[in-house]
Amino acid sequence: MTDVQTSSSATHNLTDDERRRSILAALGCIGAVGIGLGATLPLLALRMDSMGATATMIGLNTAMVGLSHLIFTPLVPRILRHIDMMPFLLLCAVAASVGIMGYVAFPNIWVWFPLRFLTSASLAGLFIVSEIWINQIAEDRTRGRIIGLYATVFAGSFALGPVILLAVGTEGSLPFMITAGMTLIAILPLQLARGLMPNIHEKPSQSFMSFILVAPAATFAALAYGAIETQVFNLLPVYSIRTGATETVAALVLSIFAAGNVAMQVPIGYLADRFDRRHVLAGCAAVGVIGPTLLPLAAGQPWVLYPILFIYGGVVVGMYTVGLALLGQRFTGADLAAANAAFVVMYSLGALVGPIAGGTAMDINDPNGLTISLAAIAGFGLVLTLWRRRTAGPALPPDARDT
Numbered sequence: 001m002t003d004v005q006t007s008s009s010a011t012h013n014l015t016d017d018e019r020r021r022s023i024l025a026a027l028g029c030i031g032a033v034g035i036g037l038g039a040t041l042p043l044l045a046l047r048m049d050s051m052g053a054t055a056t057m058i059g060l061n062t063a064m065v066g067l068s069h070l071i072f073t074p075l076v077p078r079i080l081r082h083i084d085m086m087p088f089l090l091l092c093a094v095a096a097s098v099g100i101m102g103y104v105a106f107p108n109i110w111v112w113f114p115l116r117f118l119t120s121a122s123l124a125g126l127f128i129v130s131e132i133w134i135n136q137i138a139e140d141r142t143r144g145r146i147i148g149l150y151a152t153v154f155a156g157s158f159a160l161g162p163v164i165l166l167a168v169g170t171e172g173s174l175p176f177m178i179t180a181g182m183t184l185i186a187i188l189p190l191q192l193a194r195g196l197m198p199n200i201h202e203k204p205s206q207s208f209m210s211f212i213l214v215a216p217a218a219t220f221a222a223l224a225y226g227a228i229e230t231q232v233f234n235l236l237p238v239y240s241i242r243t244g245a246t247e248t249v250a251a252l253v254l255s256i257f258a259a260g261n262v263a264m265q266v267p268i269g270y271l272a273d274r275f276d277r278r279h280v281l282a283g284c285a286a287v288g289v290i291g292p293t294l295l296p297l298a299a300g301q302p303w304v305l306y307p308i309l310f311i312y313g314g315v316v317v318g319m320y321t322v323g324l325a326l327l328g329q330r331f332t333g334a335d336l337a338a339a340n341a342a343f344v345v346m347y348s349l350g351a352l353v354g355p356i357a358g359g360t361a362m363d364i365n366d367p368n369g370l371t372i373s374l375a376a377i378a379g380f381g382l383v384l385t386l387w388r389r390r391t392a393g394p395a396l397p398p399d400a401r402d403t
Helices: 007-012 015-052 055-079 085-105 109-137 142-170 174-185 188-193 210-214 215-243 249-276 277-294 302-316 320-329 332-364 369-391
Strands: none
Touching: 007 015, 007 210, 015 055, 015 085, 015 109, 015 142, 015 188, 015 215, 015 249, 055 109, 055 215, 055 302, 055 332, 085 109, 085 174, 085 188, 109 142, 109 249, 109 332, 142 174, 142 249, 142 320, 210 215, 210 332, 215 249, 215 277, 215 302, 215 369, 249 277, 249 302, 249 320, 277 302, 277 320, 277 369, 302 320, 320 332, 332 369
16 A cells, blocks of 8 residues: 555545544544543642642643643654654654653652653654644544544543542552553554555645634634643642542542543534534633532532533533634645644643642642632633634534535
């Protein structure tokens, strides 16, 4: 089978079977990222908390995830001009797994800062390539649903992290070993996509960072969700413990939040294929404001807390899903690759500042500063999306234009 050449024209010439295989392989890559992040975010936070670290210190360590993505993501398209996609992805997966085991070999908070940076940079390679890949492969008429499926796999693999902790606990080396092994297993579908990976050789029409200003609602949606996601997975277990929950319940609330992520992304993607995508994005941001404000009211009442977390987790991740669909609707070829990279940079910036802001807010107003931080981030995204809808007009997908 000949290698698929660059750009959108090659990916549009794939057969239905080839497209499905290519999508499956890209989903495997993002699954590896989700497993690696979803397990280590709460695991390292709980380990550091038991070692006496402050919430601010935990937030700073978690910010290494965003910092590594922020620095490494802009380099990935350039690297791919010199290294084929397949060996690059395999190298990133192996490096991430080795890095995860490094936490066992070097159980020291200060060593975990550079180690977390290097491990997260490896996951960033898988992250940005899978995102460029899925948006290049997706056809415009079903883009929302395909990206919804992509987000579902990401959320589902994220959910495996808390499940691992529930099953084996947070002590010893076993949770790290399982996470490292599952990260490698997740990339096995790459073998189905030999010769079906879109290569991007041409240069984009604009500078990398200009795409942030060209599509502000979409790119800020990535920043907002990056901040919200890392705050929730990093600090919600600590928040739960500080409001009287057990460690088991603290891990369970993440599973419920993640279950909402998994359940709602394809339906949200369907809405994004049928209606004004900026309206759908605004709706997701509105739930992102309301959800955290209800958490203090549900403290100590699990059967009130669980439905709130499920709905909040399911809808707020739609900010990422719909934002990515907006980019795919607007850009093609190298411009789409550059816009996707800018999107991940914004997500990474959110992952960098979010835990610091959330941890500091908790130290100032313990523990409800976290809920204030979460609501404020989504609130700004809501205002920006409504402003963009007013100034730029509707963002109607093909199905909506035909009705």
